[in-house]
Structure formats: structure tokens, C-alpha cells
Amino acid sequence: MWKYIRRTLYVTFDLLFFLALAGALWQLELLAYGMQQLSGQVRIIRGARPIDDVLKDAATPDSIKTNLELVKHIRAYAFDSVGLVRNENYTSFYDLKGQAPVYVVTACRPLKLEAHLWHFPVLGEVPYKGFFKRERARREVMRLRAAGWDAHLGTASGWSTLGWFKDPVLSNMLQYGEGDLAELLIHELTHGTLFVKDSVDFNENLASFVGYKGAIGFLAARYGENSPELQQYLRQRADDDVREEFMLRCSGRLDSLFAAQEKKQLANDVRLREKYAMYALFVREARALPLADTLFAERLERRLRRGGNAILMSFVRYGGKQDDFEKEFNEKFNGDLRKYVAWLREKWPSL
8 A cells, every 4th residue: 555545634624613614604515524524523532442441351352452552652652752742642442343444535637736725714725635434525526527627535544633632543553563553643643743724735744754753763762773673664664765756756747747738838638648648657667666566556557547646746745845854854953853843843833
């Protein structure tokens, strides 16, 4: 599964949002979306059990108990060593019973790398929309495609409600390896620590960066700098990095193509043919990448056919600023993640 799919989104609602919308009858579509999101979130919160109760339950499989104990250690590391804001997130557990946690709709202009944005009073502009029911997400994708957008329906591992609700550990999260689980939880806890309105690319890139560095630190602290656990995680991440760097290069080339087409004032049918020809080139090049994942090119072809430019935009959203964060992290803070997070919290206002 691609790294960007394992990464997560923050849910596009909060309590103040709904209170404000209650009197705004002219925003019926937005209100209806918000209410179905609230309903899904409340259902999960009510169904979640405290982790300590799950651990005491004799019926709980040992594998789940082991991973929930790991969650407790990751939380402690995120607060004590990374300096993220303490909260009660991931102190409860919800069994999805094999269902996807949330369906995510994204869209992009077909002849420009410009994401479709949904507008929310508190969060501002958000380039994705989450649904707890697949059929509702599918209808949104069909509506966007009918309106001329490249649209994609995917899933996410979880979400952050930015502190308005107590986010539970979802059963699907426990399928990940230790490094991936640490990265996911620290990513989400970063959203609850720092959120800049109308800056989703910044927020997601930052959470991805802190999640990655935090996972390395956690594994090193728990098992040692040269431990097999850390080395395995770094090897897996090396594959992810090759994919991500390739997709970001592809995004840059496609963006240049669109700019040249616009300058030449080509007809739209010509532009689309050139776009799809470039997609085919990307797939051919993907087959030559030095990856352990031999099915990457096949999945890329299928996803580009279904989601078009929305697929490219996902990589930009989660990985386009990683080099900037890496440079700042090393040059200003000599690789000290706690100091870097503290500096970011002072620099950027948050909700």
C-alpha cells in the first residue's frame, strides 16, 4: 500500500463548526455533510473501550494486547521526548470489524495541478472530504467527475479531530509494524499540537516529517541505534522514499507540461492526449525503479486511470515540503526533534 494512503487526514468538522452551522439554514448541503460526519464520529466514540479495560479482558487476543501496550509507550515517547501536546487521544480502542475507517475523496483540475478545495468555517480550505459511508463518498466522486474534475476515492488509516474529540486507536492501526504504528500515531498527535488554518500542505507535510523522525527516535530509544527493529523500518522507508521522490518528480514534469500547453493555447483534447501520454511514460519509468515492491507500476497505472491528477496531488500534499523541513531541522536544531517542535509551536499559531 502506498505511503500516502497510510497517512491520514484531519476530519473536517468540530463542535464549534456545528454550533455555528445550526442557524445557517442556507448552507443545507454543508450542514447535512457535517451532521453525517458527527454521527459517524459519535458512533465510534461511544463504541470505543478504554485501553486499560481491553488489556484486562481475558477475551482479548495476546497480539492485540501487545500492540496496545506498544501504543502506550509510543504516546509516552511522543509527549516526553518529542514535546507534543498531552491529551487523551489513543487511550481507547475501537474494533472496526474489518471495515475501512474512513473513505476519502480528493479532486484536482484535469489540466492543472490545482486541488479542489472544500471550505469550512473553522478549518478553512481543505483539499479532501471524509465519509464514514462508502456510498456517500462514491456519490461525491461521481458528482465531481461530472463537473469535470479528476476525482479519487481512497481510504485513510484514521484521522485527527484536532482535540475536539478523544480519538481512539482503530483496530486496523494494529496491523502495522512497530515503526509504522509509531509514525502514524506521532503524525496524528502532531496535528493536535500544531495546526495552521488554510495550510493543509504545510500541516500534512509537517505531521509526516515529525511522524517519521519521531518513529526513528522511538525505535532507537526502545531497541537501540543499531537494532534490527530500527534497521527494518529504515529499509522499508527507503522503498517509500524512492516512490515518493519519483512521484514528486513526475508531478513537477506534469506541471511543466500544463504550463507549456497553456502558453501555446492548445485545444483541450490535445492537452488531454499529451497528459495521458505522459502518464504512460510515468508507468514505464516506474517499472525500472529499484524497488522491492514489484507491483508499484501496476498500481500506479490503475490509480492514474481512475484518479488522474488527484493521485499526483496526494504526493505533493504529504511529501512536497519534506526537504525544507529536513534542512531546517538539521541546520537550526542539529537534529533535535523536541527543540524543533517547540520552535514550530512558537512560530506558528494553532487553533
